[in-house]
Amino acid sequence: MGSMPEKKTMRAQQYDARDNKLHLNEIPIPTPREHEILVKMGSASLCHTDAMLFEPNDQGLILGKNPVTIGHEGTGRVVSTGSGDLARTFKEGDPVGFLCAVDCCFQCYACKNVHNAWCATGETKIQGFSADGYFAEYAVVDAREAIILPENLDPKASAPLFCAGVTAYHGIADCQLPAGSWLAVIGCGGLGHMGIQYAKAMGHNVIAIDITDDAIEEARICGADYTFNSMADKDWKKKIVELTKGGVHAAVNFTASKKSYDDCPAIVKAGQGIIMVVGIPQQPLEFNGLDIALGRYQVKGSSNGTCYNMREAVEFSAKHNITPHMTTFKLEEVPKMVELMNAHKAKGRMGVVFD
Structure with missing residues (x-):
């Protein structure tokens, strides 16, 4: 079950553009804003887009803070919520999966029909790149981007569904x-x-x-x-x-x-x-x-996922018993995961399973 942490800090794998490397840092556990939930991470998995942080590209990856906790595929259990009505519909211990767009309106044409990246506000951030992501012991996520997992999906094994799967x-x-x-x-x-x-x-x-x-x-x-x-x-x-x-x-x-x-x-x-x-x-x-x-x-x-098309994909996965094949690692081994991905030596997905 998810429960409030007694400590105030957590471990997180953070990318630092100054040396183009990952560092396992001790950082404060975040506090959820009104519209957010705090999640004790159950699993976080590596996407090829994460590895693109380390290489030159002209395809629009934006690093909004430095250093930044990487990772944008995650599942876990709720430990606390913000004060907003939607956030409070989640309860302590709920198994959840979520997507990674934050600070967008979720109501404009682009958010509803295309992708949050093109939100009319121009304020969208993507966790793992321009905001802290999920290779950490805890993460805050927008309640609008989260769903309670179907019963047959394990929060310690389902992280890849929330990018790769969708x-x-x-x-x-x-x-x-x-x-x-x-x-x-x-x-x-x-x-x-x-x-x-x-x-x-x-x-x-x-x-x-x-x-x-x-x-x-x-x-x-x-x-x-x-x-x-x-x-x-x-x-x-x-x-x-x-x-x-x-x-x-x-x-x-x-x-x-x-x-x-x-x-x-x-x-x-x-x-x-x-x-x-x-x-x-x-x-x-x-x-x-x-x-x-x-x-x-x-x-x-094809859209890589919004809160409006996420549920369809996750429920289809649960109904047809479609599961990611995930090789598991420890949080300190995320740099090794990146190396294996770049060397084309990974089968399926690679992910961290948290205690």
Whole structure:
């Protein structure tokens, strides 16, 4: 059960831009504002976007404070709440999961229909980047971004659902394809291994593509119908077109590889195919204007989660017993997790489970 801490400080893994490294710091336990809840963290997991803090990028990551506690995927139990009516609907001990946008209005068109990042106020902060995140013993979260977990979801194991899960679910669902369609899941790691499970639960035929044998094996475990190692098989694109009789109906790209995006047009069905952008490479993406103008394929994006589409994904996960495959570490081992992710040596998701 969650309970108020007796101590006043906590351990937190904080990124410091001055030396581009993580430091395990002792910092004050935060106090929830009126609209917030204080959570004793049960689990926090690493997303590739977290690792992008350490590398140059021109894709819009903003560091709003320094040092900053990293991590934007988390679950835990409520220990206290702010004084607001919504915050007080949560009770001590409630198992909760939550998303990471704070200081936005949640009411404008962008917040309700697109993403909180484009809130009309221009004040949005993202925990783990421009506000403190979840690789800490406690965290405050906006009550509007939190839900009580379904009974079969464990707060010590469900953190990846609250970025990877919501993102992967909508990466598949937002293609809006009928059951029986052919989907290529590109990248079978922390996001892709969940995307495969969602696609199969929705009744699709799934082709999984990755560059490592470990990821390919993970894809098979998750139910992929066919798998291709694009580094080992030079004819993989031709084989996919033949297998699907013209190409997949959607190529859902969960990777941060620009080359993998460059390869997508060759495997989508002409006139019917969708290239779904989920993963974010360091470099800008390039698509042929004539291809798009003549309808060879569509390029779409999928929201990585708002409080308005989170519940659908989490409840679907609980109903279909879709769970993240998470390798667990201690809080002091977060730098090791980053190293493993950058070396493509991680299977599924990596996360910290707190006592």
